[in-house]
Amino acid sequence: MASLLFSSNVSLARRLEHAEAANAFALARSAKVVAESICGGCAIYGGAGSPFTHLLGGGMEGPVSAAEFDRLEEFYRKLGSPCLIDACPLADISFLDHIFRRGYKVIELNNLLARTISPCERFPSPPQGVEVKLVHGEDVKTWSRVVAQGFANEENPPSEMLNVMSSMTDASQNYLVTVDGTPAGGGAMGMQSGVGMFYGDATRTIERGRGVQTAVINARLQAAQQAGCDLAMVTVVPGTASHRNYERAGFELVYMRVNVIRELN
Secondary structure (H helix, E strand, O other): OOOOOOOOOOOHHHHHHHHHHHHHHHHHHHHEEEEEEEOOOOEEEOOOOOOOOOOOOOOOOOOHHHHHHHHHHHHHOOOOOOOEEEEOOOOHHHHHHHHHHHHHEEEEEEEEEEEEEEOOOOOOOOOOOOEEEOOOOOOOHHHHHHHHHHHHOOOOOHHHHHHHHHHHHHHOOOEEEOOEEEEEEEEEEEOOOOOOEEEEEOOOHHHOOHHHHHHHHHHHHHHHHOOOOEEEEEEEOOHHHHHHHHHHHHEEEEEEEEEEEEEOO
16 A cells, blocks of 8 residues: 655645644643744743753744744743754745754754554554553553653653653643553653644663553554544654654654754843
């Protein structure tokens, strides 16, 4: 079957970026952090060095004026933060031109992967001993700690990381994975406009290589299918284990996002 996820498809890119911007606003409300609609996207400030602090979905609604880009930079300047942008290569050329002309520096490259979800598709069950469950209430604390442990690669993660994980839970579906009854990892999902957005994937170091991430990918695909989503998306660092696991689950590269930064005086 031929892929429908063409990297030249601006309409597809616009749909993915708009969905993620909408999800970013939901996460911002959950985390009680500042967010504003600028340059057609969602500009969030969650604190210096916070993963929340960036612009998502910018330049996807047509030309961006110099005045509007100034407003973006002023938003971060007033908050004492550099301006960080996750730029889609299919954004309007005017938006990208502002980035080029103002001397932004590339700090990271991320692959945006996506896959279609068929209404009648069946997804693999976890291997023996591995269980995935959607968590609520007190179990969310366990989810936050396990995911923070996975990201930090240590059993006692920094409190700041625990706070970040906890702050996103009200706006996400949060999935905890256990191996032989022991919390091993997890992942989260938001859904907007028929797109399931996967994020927060992490596995405790001691439990890696046991199918934890693959199990939580398939669980979210099934949940997104049941909710009526026809697309799923994720951003990953190229060449990582996560990149490989998502490709094995049928995700394809749509485009590479360029994460850029500019220090503001």
